[in-house]
Amino acid sequence: MRTYILVLLVAMLLFGGGATRADETDQFMSWDVELSDSTDVLNAYFNSEIRKIVDKRNRAIEPPCDCPSLALDTFDHLFKGRLTSRLMDFVVHADDIDVYPPRTVSRAQYQQMSVYRGVTFPYALPMGRTLRVGEIYFGEDKFGHFLGLGKRYYKHYLWYRTNGVPEEKAVKMAVEWGVLSENTVVGKVVDGIFSHADLEANYQGFQLARNMCEGESPMLRQSEHGWEIAREVDLRDYVNPYWDESYNPSHFWGRRRSLVVPILRDEYAAKAGGTAVIARFHRYEKYPPSLSVEIIRQYFLERGQTPQRDQVFAALGLNPGYPSTLLAGVPVP
Numbered sequence: 001m002r003t004y005i006l007v008l009l010v011a012m013l014l015f016g017g018g019a020t021r022a023d024e025t026d027q028f029m030s031w032d033v034e035l036s037d038s039t040d041v042l043n044a045y046f047n048s049e050i051r052k053i054v055d056k057r058n059r060a061i062e063p064p065c066d067c068p069s070l071a072l073d074t075f076d077h078l079f080k081g082r083l084t085s086r087l088m089d090f091v092v093h094a095d096d097i098d099v100y101p102p103r104t105v106s107r108a109q110y111q112q113m114s115v116y117r118g119v120t121f122p123y124a125l126p127m128g129r130t131l132r133v134g135e136i137y138f139g140e141d142k143f144g145h146f147l148g149l150g151k152r153y154y155k156h157y158l159w160y161r162t163n164g165v166p167e168e169k170a171v172k173m174a175v176e177w178g179v180l181s182e183n184t185v186v187g188k189v190v191d192g193i194f195s196h197a198d199l200e201a202n203y204q205g206f207q208l209a210r211n212m213c214e215g216e217s218p219m220l221r222q223s224e225h226g227w228e229i230a231r232e233v234d235l236r237d238y239v240n241p242y243w244d245e246s247y248n249p250s251h252f253w254g255r256r257r258s259l260v261v262p263i264l265r266d267e268y269a270a271k272a273g274g275t276a277v278i279a280r281f282h283r284y285e286k287y288p289p290s291l292s293v294e295i296i297r298q299y300f301l302e303r304g305q306t307p308q309r310d311q312v313f314a315a316l317g318l319n320p321g322y323p324s325t326l327l328a329g330v331p332v333p
Helices: 002-015 039-059 067-078 086-093 107-113 142-162 167-182 196-213 255-268 275-284 291-302 307-315
Strands: 130-133 136-139 220-223 226-229
Touching (some): 039 067, 039 226, 067 086, 067 220, 142 167, 167 196, 255 307
Antiparallel strands (some): 220 226
16 A cells, blocks of 8 residues: 555656546447437537637737647646536536436446446546547547646647657657556556556547647637637547547556456457447448557557457457457467
């Protein structure tokens, strides 16, 4: 216990308290559930809030900021931390966002329905529900990663670039920082879970920040009248199948592993070959994996580790509906 507390305190100093894990989630439960698409509601909210920040910056007395600072202001406005998130407050209270399980089910009840049932002291594990954007099912916790950790990636990336690190290497270093964080206070140390889907949400938030200011058609531009929004956010450009924790599964540590893996084997292995699951995953197949997915896969292969295969895929019988990208290069047991 003393070792655990020491590791947690050191990790909090390294990563800060504001961007630690928002919630955990369970998409296995939603395999047979059809949710309404919440894209329009969420896009409208995102773009309305971005407009507020741009207008506020244009009214400010101080000299105009640079674009990366404006992008970071936008992320801070939407998500300062787990307890101060405008976006999460909106998601939780919006009646027109369809979630599973419904809000009538308490978080305690949800946890006992999920693969994360059971006591695993000292791990903390609040639960985030599943929603849908486009064709993708994912946990509402991913928005905390998209904004909170996406911002951290972007800040690290900017620092690397300012200090002469080439772009490709700076991106890789930002992703590897995310892996380190997931291995400590944002994941394993906090709740015994290393979430690959969280890392993908982190990376896609980082991509949003870059798209606000970089490339041939950045979202934000400056004119003689101040900052302008050149194009709006469409979350479908960022939410992808690798946000779905039943498709891009986590791996587990200690007692968490001993509880979750048998539940997957006993309750979900047979369902993994079902029509609904295979159909959903076939729809997912048209989405290519991001650079982050490839970096993380290589990270584990270089260390001789294949945790997704050895835990979740093995428990579910390596169902062919799962993405071959996660198993490419993985030796056959």
